[in-house]
Amino acid sequence: MSLSKESIRRAFERARNTYANAAQLQDRVARRCAGHVPPGDYPAILEIGAGCGVLTRHIAPRCAHSRYVAVDISPGMLDQVSKHGLTNPELVVADGERLLMPPESFDLLVSSSTMQWYRSPEVSIRENLGLLRGGGRFAFSIFVDGTYAEFAEASAASGFGSMLPMRSVGYFMKILYDAAPTALEFEAVTHTAHYPTVADMLRTHRATGATATPGAKRPSRLAYQRFIDHYESNHRAPEGVRSTAVVLHVWGRR
Numbered sequence: 284m285s286l287s288k289e290s291i292r293r294a295f296e297r298a299r300n301t302y303a304n305a306a307q308l309q310d311r312v313a314r315r316c317a318g319h320v321p322p323g324d325y326p327a328i329l330e331i332g333a334g335c336g337v338l339t340r341h342i343a344p345r346c347a348h349s350r351y352v353a354v355d356i357s358p359g360m361l362d363q364v365s366k367h368g369l370t371n372p373e374l375v376v377a378d379g380e381r382l383l384m385p386p387e388s389f390d391l392l393v394s395s396s397t398m399q400w401y402r403s404p405e406v407s408i409r410e411n412l413g414l415l416r417g418g419g420r421f422a423f424s425i426f427v428d429g430t431y432a433e434f435a436e437a438s439a440a441s442g443f444g445s446m447l448p449m450r451s452v453g454y455f456m457k458i459l460y461d462a463a464p465t466a467l468e469f470e471a472v473t474h475t476a477h478y479p480t481v482a483d484m485l486r487t488h489r490a491t492g493a494t495a496t497p498g499a500k501r502p503s504r505l506a507y508q509r510f511i512d513h514y515e516s517n518h519r520a521p522e523g524v525r526s527t528a529v530v531l532h533v534w535g536r537r
Contacts, residue, residue, distance in 0.1 A: 286447070286497045288378055291400055292356045295334070298492025299359030303335050305490035308476050309396045310337050312530050315472065316395040316424040317341035319534035325391035326350065329414060331379040332397025335363035342393055343368035352389070354379060360492075380407040387416045395424040399449060408455075409462045415537040418465070422534040427452050427471070429529035433518040434488075441509035445496040452531050459533055467535040474530060477523035481514045484526055 295302070316338060322345040333339055333353035343351070352373045355361045361374045377383075379394070380401055392415050401407050408423075415421060428449040438444040452471050459467055478484040488494065518525045 286400075286402075286495060288356060288402075290495045294495040295355075295357040295492040296359045298490060299335070299357065299363060301490035302360065302492055303337070303363060305487050306334075306337055308474055308528060309334075309491065311474055312424045312528075313338040313395040314341050315530075315532055316393065316422050317345065319422040319468075319532060320346060320391065320393065320420060322346065324348070325420070327389045328352065328391045328393070329384075329389040330354065331382075331392070331394040331411060332356075332400075333364055333374075334360045334396075336365055338393060338395040339364055339369070342391075346391060348391075354382065357492075379411065382411070382414065384414055386413045389414050390416055390419045392419065392421040393423070396426060398423060398455075399426040399430075399447070404450070404455065405458050408458050412462050412464065412537055417537060419537045420535070421464075421537065423532070425455055425531045425533070427455065427529050427531045429473070429527070431526060431528065433514065433524075433526055436517070437510050437514040440513045441506050443502045443506035443510035447493075447496050452529075455531055455533070459535075464535045464537050467533065469531060469533040472530050472532060474528045476526050476528075477520060478526065479523050481511045481524050484514075484524055 324347040326348060327350040328346060328348045330339060330353045333355045339353060348370055350371045351369045352375060353364055354375045354377050356378050358376045361376060364374060366372045379397060392411060398404055426449060428451045430449050435446045514524060
């Protein structure tokens with residue numbers, strides 16, 4: 284996947300003031316991710332891809348801690364993180380694949396809607412898990428193949444837009460099984476959202492910052508209209524135009 288981290292950073296920087304209101308899907312995913320963490324005392328917590336704190340606000344109330352490290356590639360997004368309920372928060376601008384942190388430093392590692400952006404997850408996820416102390420817990424939510432299938436279909440039919448290539452559930456599960464945690468559970472969940480119009484769906488998608496793709500190009504007005512027509516014709520339900528996301532939720536102990 285030839286997508287630079289700088290293009291990802293820029294996309295989320297542009298969305299720093301719109302993400303929180305637009306990210307209703309990401310909030311649902313984060314809430315489910317947090318639900319896989321047993322309430323308790325975790326002295327040191329690391330959150331990778333904290334963004335503006337969508338997952339943070341679900342983790343903080345259920346996990347007592349003495350240190351909370353929130354990492355994100357976008358400084359503008361991190362500026363939006365509320366420190367309410369966090370003990371000794373550390374907001375760190377960094378790439379989750381290049382964390383200069385000592386191994387076995389944390390008791391809980393969480394990440395939601397982030398690891399699908401990894402260039403080398405087969406290396407980076409294992410390194411991330413190595414930041415946990417023995418017996419430390421983790422919970423991840425990762426967008427996988429099948430996400431925004433309606434968008435991908437309409438894009439292929441119209442020539443408008445492009446998609447981030449998504450990896451499969453099996454791909455990520457092999458990485459996690461190879462890391463040999465002492466406990467590992469998972470579920471693949473399809474989350475469905477509906478919008479009044481295709482234009483509303485596109486505006487919401489843009490407002491979340493999830494727009495960096497390796498095939499991005501300037502669209503023509505004709506291609507845009509073809510996209511709208513195809514999407515409306517094939518993916519409208521009584522509730523509105525449909526957009527689905529497939530999310531792998533994984534949790535366990537190192």
